[in-house]
Amino acid sequence: MATLARNYFNKGFNKYPGPFLARFTDAWRFESVRSGKSHLNLQALHERHGDIVRLGPNSLSFSNPDALKAIYGLNNRLTKISKGYVLQSLFGTQDQDYHMKLRRTVSNAFSMTSIVQYEPRVNDTVRIFLQRTEELFAKSEKRCNFIHWLQYFAFDVITEITYSRRVGFVDRYEDVDGIIAWLDKIFDYQAPVGQMPWLDKLFVKNPIRTALSKYGYIDNSSGTARFSRARMAERLSGTYKKDSMDLLTMFLKAQKENPDFFDDGRLLTMTTSIALAGSDTTAISLAGVFYFLLRNPRCYQKLNQEIDDAIITGLISDAEGIITWSDAQKLPYLHACIQETFRMHPAIGMILERLVPPQGMEICDQFIPGGTVVGCNPWVMHRRRDVFGEDIDTWRPERWLVNAADLRKMNEVMFQFGGGSRTCLGKHIAYLEMYKLIPSFLRRFQIKACSDEEWDLHTKWFVKPREFDVVLTVKKSTSSKERLQNSQ
Numbered sequence: 377m378a379t380l381a382r383n384y385f386n387k388g389f390n391k392y393p394g395p396f397l398a399r400f401t402d403a404w405r406f407e408s409v410r411s412g413k414s415h416l417n418l419q420a421l422h423e424r425h426g427d428i429v430r431l432g433p434n435s436l437s438f439s440n441p442d443a444l445k446a447i448y449g450l451n452n453r454l455t456k457i458s459k460g461y462v463l464q465s466l467f468g469t470q471d472q473d474y475h476m477k478l479r480r481t482v483s484n485a486f487s488m489t490s491i492v493q494y495e496p497r498v499n500d501t502v503r504i505f506l507q508r509t510e511e512l513f514a515k516s517e518k519r520c521n522f523i524h525w526l527q528y529f530a531f532d533v534i535t536e537i538t539y540s541r542r543v544g545f546v547d548r549y550e551d552v553d554g555i556i557a558w559l560d561k562i563f564d565y566q567a568p569v570g571q572m573p574w575l576d577k578l579f580v581k582n583p584i585r586t587a588l589s590k591y592g593y594i595d596n597s598s599g600t601a602r603f604s605r606a607r608m609a610e611r612l613s614g615t616y617k618k619d620s621m622d623l624l625t626m627f628l629k630a631q632k633e634n635p636d637f638f639d640d641g642r643l644l645t646m647t648t649s650i651a652l653a654g655s656d657t658t659a660i661s662l663a664g665v666f667y668f669l670l671r672n673p674r675c676y677q678k679l680n681q682e683i684d685d686a687i688i689t690g691l692i693s694d695a696e697g698i699i700t701w702s703d704a705q706k707l708p709y710l711h712a713c714i715q716e717t718f719r720m721h722p723a724i725g726m727i728l729e730r731l732v733p734p735q736g737m738e739i740c741d742q743f744i745p746g747g748t749v750v751g752c753n754p755w756v757m758h759r760r761r762d763v764f765g766e767d768i769d770t771w772r773p774e775r776w777l778v779n780a781a782d783l784r785k786m787n788e789v790m791f792q793f794g795g796g797s798r799t800c801l802g803k804h805i806a807y808l809e810m811y812k813l814i815p816s817f818l819r820r821f822q823i824k825a826c827s828d829e830e831w832d833l834h835t836k837w838f839v840k841p842r843e844f845d846v847v848l849t850v851k852k853s854t855s856s857k858e859r860l861q862n863s864q
């Protein structure tokens with residue numbers, strides 16, 4: 377009883393509105409995440425209560441754009457809270473100095489100059505993906521579980537960029553080594569348990585499981601880690617030669633310059649965690665673009681027209697059926713569709729939590745004492761009427777075809793890649809994949825949704841559709857040259 381009363385009045389937070397149960401315990405957060413609807417719950421709470429909502433005895437959610445600067449601003453040094461990460465990865469580490477050093481060591485590999493050198497690797501996966509799509513689904517017009525299929529693509533393309541080798545999901549049309557099922561299981565467990573971390577000690581990090589794992593009765597190494605280890609070994613022993621640039625080449629270069637800090641263990645952690653950070657997120661974002669296009673036939677038609685016209689007039693080329701990164705930049709409506717998808721459906725559906733430093737700080741004119749868990753959620757930020765207008769629940773790419781001042785106002789609030797020192801390191805790679813695959817896919821296939829219903833979303837850190845089935849057919853369109861002749 378005393379604990380409940382202490383929680384209720386903790387730091388004077390009883391003045392902030394929020395769910396009744398959240399005033400006493402984190403069980404409300406646990407249940408909200410466990411239900412798979414936390415992104416919707418949070419939206420509804422902010423809609424009802426305004427810019428600050430109490431989500432637990434010690435946690436506050438903010439939705440004012442000023443909070444983004446205060447919490448994630450580059451110089452503010454709030455610690456990222458990431459529970460359950462065993463690896464000292466860039467994504468998971470809470471040690472700010474270690475993070476800064478590691479990020480500096482690898483950042484060159486993610487610069488725009490490096491990214492374009494990975495394009496041939498993306499081409500390889502796009503080519504096989506289009507070919508397999510035709511063989512497996514389009515020829516027979518067989519129903520395609522598109523979200524799974526795009527996950528296979530995203531996992532293969534990120535490993536191709538990293539090691540110049542694919543795991544082989546697309547080639548084999550299977551969840552190789554159960555990697556994707558394993559990942560889903562981890563997130564299903566970790567997301568709710570992360571709201572009450574002591575549960576993790578009870579369920580997983582308990583003495584019995586630790587002992588079983590120590591003596592080899594439980595295998596804690598994932599298929600992704602095994603794949604990474606094998607790829608690194610073949611590269612170091614020289615048994616696999618490659619003819620173009622990839623992330624591993626860049627990391628090995630960084631290791632040469634910094635051998636004591638960036639040792640083999642850290643390099644392996646880096647390559648493994650990239651596959652985990654960059655696959656689901658990209659697959660969901662790709663699926664989002666296709667989903668919204670299918671639900672908005674006018675926009676679907678307009679984007680197809682933009683791509684076809686650009687090819688017919690020679691503005692861009694579709695040599696070998698693949699659109700290049702630089703050509704894709706010439707398609708403003710494509711860009712608008714991608715941005716609007718990031719707004720309506722950011723891949724991450726939970727608050728990006730940060731810990732207020734011991735001395736406390738001001739956020740949105742409120743003094744927030746040290747040790748408080750604070751954060752913003754992209755699903756909430758992207759639905760601010762004062763920034764995006766009254767039609768926030770409508771997917772409308774034209775929103776992004778406006779003047780520079782309006783664009784700046786919206787971009788300042790876009791939070792799909794997080795912000796500040798922990799902002800997504802792979803965002804240019806994600807753009808590279810999306811800008812290439814979407815127009816190349818639309819050129820080759822006609823897509824039809826199998827259902828008119830809205831997709832059912834399930835949030836466990838990532839906001840994933842349970843199902844997104846489509847039927848694909850190969851377009852009758854001919855090569856760009858022939859089309860040009862036809863049009864004359």
Ligand code: HEM
Pocket residue numbers: 456466467468479534650653654655657658661722723724728729791792793794795797798799800801802803805806
């Ligand atoms: C559309 C696709 C993607 C989305 C929406 C996305 C989103 C995010 C977000 C929101 C964060 C910040 C998390 C936080 O602050 O707690 C993040 C971090 C990160 N992402 Fe991405 N990501 C995407 C693709 C990728 C790709 C393709 C890669 C790798 C090539 C990648 C690698 C990383 C890494 C390494 C971090 C940790 C950065 C750090 O802490 O310094 N991401 N991502």
